[in-house]
Amino acid sequence: MSCVSEVDRHRALGLLQAGLPISEVSLRMNLKKTTIFRVRQRLHETDTVSDRPRSGRPRCTTQRQDRNLVRTRMNNRFLSASASSRHTRERNNQRISANTVRRRLSTSGLRARRPYIGPILTQRLLHQRTLWAQEHAAWDRIQLRSVVFSDEPRFCIDHADGHVHVWRRSGERNQANCVREHDRTHLGQPRRVVPDNKTKLLCDKLGL
Structure with missing residues (x-):
């Protein structure tokens, strides 16, 4: 009966109250007799013809499983939703979709975003970067505008160039x-592209 609008339900009740039999109302409104009967029965039982509240589709995961999904993602930010779906199926013998995983993580504020890509910072690189920052800490904006940092060309030897997302919160x-x-891995010298050729070429002290 949910496919029948409330307007038609009230119209059917009006025809019934006018004294027409169910068969006549069914013929006029092109509805089944059982539908007209249920409209009248619904009015007698609930004093309304509106649909009863529904609980909706039951959740396929418990709150504990939701917490486990978030905890797993916090330990490995680069684990895909499809991989989490497979792991949950193998661990709990329960089938959940990747979209379900995304919704559960989204509830906790985690979104799949393009990650910031940075070099592997060893202790030597960290020390060199600290020294470089200290040497140029007094530079003003005008001086910094004359520098263009570049790290190309490069070869990808340790990972694929495909799209990889990281699950993180804002900030x-x-x-x-x-x-x-x-x-x-770099080839050649550091590059600069400057229209007026006035930018200074600084030696690369960051170890990149």
Whole structure:
């Protein structure tokens, strides 16, 4: 009966109250007799012809399983939703879709985003970067505008160039476990592209 609008339900009740039999109302409104009977029965039982409230589709995961999904993602930010779906099926013998995983993570504020890609920072690189920052800490904006940083060309030797997403919350872009580290192998000298050829070419002291 849910396919019958409330307007038609009230119209059917009006015809019944006018004294027409169910068969006549069914013929006039092109509805089944059982539908007309249920409309009248619904009015007698609930004093309304509106649909009863429904609980909706039952959740396929428990709150504990939802917490496990979030905990697993916090330990491995780069694990895909499809992989989580497979792991849940193998661990709990329960089939859930990748979309279900995405919805559960979204409820906790986790979204799949393009990760910030940074180099593998060894202790030597961290020391060199600290020294470089200290040497140029007094530079103003005009001086910084004359520098163009470039790290190309490169070869990808430790990962695929395909789309990889990281699950993170807003403001976690530069968080250590949300950064995708990789090694960059360079060829040639540092490059600069400047229309007026006035940009200074600085030696690469960052170890990149």
